[in-house]
Amino acid sequence: MKLTRLLSALAAAAALGLASHAAAAKDLIAIIVPSPDNPFFKSEAVAAEARAKALGYDTLVLVHDDDANKQNELFDTAIARKAKAIILDNAGSEASVAAVAKAKKAGIPSFLVDREISQTGIAVTQIVSNNYQGAQLGAEEFVKLMKEKGNFVELVGREADINAGVRSKGYHDVIDKYPGLKMVGRQSANWSQPEAFKTMESLLQANPDIKGVISGNDTMAMGAWAALVAAKRTDVIVVGFDGSNDVRDSILKGGIKATVLQPAFRQSEIAVEQADKFLKTGATGQAEKQLMDCVLINGKNAARLETFQLKK
Amino acid sequence: MRSLSLPHRLAAITGLVLAGIVLHGVHVERRASGSAAAGATPPPGGQFANRAFDAKAQVGDIWDAKVMPALRARAGEFVALRAAMKANLDDAGAKHGHRERGEGAPWNFVTHLKGRVVAADTEPSAATMDVDADGDGKADATVQIGPVLRGTALRDSLPFISFTASANQVEYAQLANAFNDEAFARALKALPRQGLVGRTVDLLGVFTTDDAADDPTITPVGLTLDPT
Numbered sequence: 213m214k215l216t217r218l219l220s221a222l223a224a225a226a227a228l229g230l231a232s233h234a235a236a237a238k239d240l241i242a243i244i245v246p247s248p249d250n251p252f253f254k255s256e257a258v259a260a261e262a263r264a265k266a267l268g269y270d271t272l273v274l275v276h277d278d279d280a281n282k283q284n285e286l287f288d289t290a291i292a293r294k295a296k297a298i299i300l301d302n303a304g305s306e307a308s309v310a311a312v313a314k315a316k317k318a319g320i321p322s323f324l325v326d327r328e329i330s331q332t333g334i335a336v337t338q339i340v341s342n343n344y345q346g347a348q349l350g351a352e353e354f355v356k357l358m359k360e361k362g363n364f365v366e367l368v369g370r371e372a373d374i375n376a377g378v379r380s381k382g383y384h385d386v387i388d389k390y391p392g393l394k395m396v397g398r399q400s401a402n403w404s405q406p407e408a409f410k411t412m413e414s415l416l417q418a419n420p421d422i423k424g425v426i427s428g429n430d431t432m433a434m435g436a437w438a439a440l441v442a443a444k445r446t447d448v449i450v451v452g453f454d455g456s457n458d459v460r461d462s463i464l465k466g467g468i469k470a471t472v473l474q475p476a477f478r479q480s481e482i483a484v485e486q487a488d489k490f491l492k493t494g495a496t497g498q499a500e501k502q503l504m505d506c507v508l509i510n511g512k513n514a515a516r517l518e519t520f521q522l523k524k
Numbered sequence: 525m526r527s528l529s530l531p532h533r534l535a536a537i538t539g540l541v542l543a544g545i546v547l548h549g550v551h552v553e554r555r556a557s558g559s560a561a562a563g564a565t566p567p568p569g570g571q572f573a574n575r576a577f578d579a580k581a582q583v584g585d586i587w588d589a590k591v592m593p594a595l596r597a598r599a600g601e602f603v604a605l606r607a608a609m610k611a612n613l614d615d616a617g618a619k620h621g622h623r624e625r626g627e628g629a630p631w632n633f634v635t636h637l638k639g640r641v642v643a644a645d646t647e648p649s650a651a652t653m654d655v656d657a658d659g660d661g662k663a664d665a666t667v668q669i670g671p672v673l674r675g676t677a678l679r680d681s682l683p684f685i686s687f688t689a690s691a692n693q694v695e696y697a698q699l700a701n702a703f704n705d706e707a708f709a710r711a712l713k714a715l716p717r718q719g720l721v722g723r724t725v726d727l728l729g730v731f732t733t734d735d736a737a738d739d740p741t742i743t744p745v746g747l748t749l750d751p752t
Contacts, residue, residue: 305572305692328692340687344697345676352650352674360648368565377570381694384568385701389672390649400565501688502625503696 238270241487242290243299247277250403250431252454252476253301255520256325259480260299267488269296278373280307287311291318297487299480300335301326305374309334321490323483326476327374328501337486338501339479343375346453346472346506347382353470353508354387354426354451361392362423365415367436369428370402379428379453387426396422401432408435416443423449430454430471437468455509455520463514470510476520479504572694579695579702587706594682595634595745598622599728602637602657602665609633609736616736622683630734632681637665637727637742644720650674652741653720666741667727670712673704677732677743704743711747724750 241264248254261271272293276283283303290298291314298315300322302308312322312334324338332338358364366383369376387393396419401408408427412435416422425440425448427433433452440448446467452459455473462468482504486496509517516523567573583591600608600620608616617623617631639657646653650672654663668674679685679700690696711727727747731740 330692332688340693342693344693348697371564371566371570374570374572377566377568378572378694380566380570381568381573382697385697398565499624499686499688501690503687503693 238268239296239491240293241269241271241297241299241484242286242293242295243271243273244276244283244286244290245273245301246303247275251456252474252520256301256476256480259477260325260484263481263484264299267484269488276303278303280304280311283308284311284314287315291315291320295320296491298322299483299487300324302329304372305330321487323487323490325479325483326474332500335500336490337483337496337498339483339486340501340503341375341474341476341479342503342505343378343474344382345503346474347379348386349506349508350451350453350470350472351383351386351426353510354383354424354449355390355393357449357451357469358393358424360390363394363396363419363421364424364426365397365399365412365419365422366395367408367411367425367427367432368398368400369432371400373403376400376403376428383426401435403429403431405431405435405438408432409439412436412439413443416440416445423447425450427452430456430459433468433471434458434462437462441467455507455517455522457517457519460509460514460517463509463511470508473507473509473517473520473522475504475507475522478521569694572692574691574695577691577695577698579698580705583699583702583706587710590684591682591703592745594684595728595730598634598681599636600634602635602639605633605635606657606664606736609733613734613736622681624680624686630732632677632730632732633740634681634728634730635740635742637667637725637729639664639725641720641723641725646717646720648672651717653725655725663739665731665739667725667729667747668741668743669715670708673708673743675704675732675741675743676700677730678703678707678745680732681730707743707745711744715747715749720749726750 243257243260245257246253248257257273261273264271274286276286280303298320302324305328308329309331312329315322316334321336324335326341328338328340368380397415399411401411425436427436430452433450437450440446450468452468452471455471459468459471490496507522598620605620621631621633623629623631637657639655641653642656642663643654645651651669652666653669655665655667656662657664685699687696725747727744729742729744731742733740
């Protein structure tokens with residue numbers, strides 16, 4: 213009796229040991245992203261984590277808050293934790309090169325999503341949101357809605373974020389070809405909804421004759437729209453960028469006219485799939501830099517938009 | 525760092541983390557005050573703006589020697605190409621198209637099309653005409669005639685132009701715009717805007733698609749109208 217008990221206890225302990233060993237032996241994928249306060253980045257992290265777990269990895273989600281120094285520390289953490297791969301939405305195209313190179317030196321491959329870095333040959337893949345193409349789509353829709361003429365203002369994103377400039381460039385490379393469209397104001401509202409509200413109020417006071425607002429992202433578009441509603445100027449055409457659920461709801465209610473969806477969710481999944489393939493076979497079978505196009509969202513397809521995915 | 529013992533390594537990591545926290549605090553403070561003071565509005569292109577990059581010159585340099593030969597070599601006659609695309613899009617793409625991205629990405633096709641103009645919309649800057657290629661009187665393709673040419677089909681149909689070889693997405697996009705501008709200057713600038721409907725058109729052009737059932741929108745690189 214005693215012996216049996218002892219044996220079964222031993223067996224149980226051995227089983228436990230095996231189980232915990234098996235758990236510990238799972239490979240780790242580190243997912244390093246900007247602040248999840250922005251639903252876009254949250255969607256990115258959630259998608260990467262779910263796909264990695266489904267493929268049998270442990271995950272470690274770390275947030276760099278768009279701070280390159282903090283990102284550098286998080287790379288140290290990922291290296292110390294012996295991550296097998298890093299999924300990264302980086303904190304600056306120049307500043308991130310050193311961190312990615314450090315991981316490479318430690319034998320950890322990086323797979324970038326959303327934003328590109330300024331060098332090739334360091335990350336294994338860079339799956340880049342085509343912000344420029346998306347901005348052109350938004351601008352073409354804006355031009356159409358404006359019927360190629362009238363005064364407008366532009367709200368620009370935070371200066372430190374590369375995409376603020378890229379989107380603005382995409383807007384202007386389209387809009388500036390139409391001589392009937394005249395920009396009467398251009399101001400940064402730092403991606404912020406309350407800031408965009410105030411900026412829109414003052415722009416509207418200085419230029420009561422504006423017909424349109426083109427905004428670098430959806431949160432600023434929401435702020436501008438609120439200011440236009442308050443000033444009883446719902447005739448003004450507003451176009452945003454990101455494809456958030458807030459702007460989707462506004463489009464469906466006839467408020468904001470259009471936005472541009474960045475496929476954040478699918479992009480993260482693809483990065484994890486390529487990391488998995490690379491870890492198993494030593495190659496992804498794809499070019500390092502891969503552009504993922506954005507999709508125009510307007511009244512025709514807004515109802516199919518949910519958390520940065522366009523449902524079929 | 526690899527040669528350090530574990531306690532040393534831990535101490536070093538702790539040091540780095542502490543230094544990081546201190547730096548982190550400083551950094552955030554500087555950035556917050558900076559943006560509040562200046563209210564800085566980044567220029568279009570931001571950090572990717574590069575005055576030294578001249579897409580127009582690059583495209584002009586390779587147009588005759590590389591671009592046109594590469595397109596002529598892959599062009600498929602429109603009606604036959606459309607049938608091949610419906611039979612098997614990837615097989616047709618491998619023969620008459622190009623795509624840098626792998627499986628599932630849209631193809632960029634090159635086609636030679638001869639047909640009759642059945643409609644024209646020359647009011648907008650992004651003017652177009654609809655062309656019947658198979659003689660049934662109905663439009664089979666939309667042809668862009670500019671001056672504004674939309675899309676990146678021309679850049680993307682050239683196997684020697686790649687995103688990985690470009691410095692960033694802005695320069696890559698500027699190449700696409702420069703290709704479109706060059707196509708307009710060479711093929712479309714002299715085209716009349718009136719009386720297009722009913723005339724016969726003969727063109728070499730490119731289009732992007734992932735669905736053979738859709739009528740394509742073609743960007744011409746060479747185009748002639750029948751003499752009236």
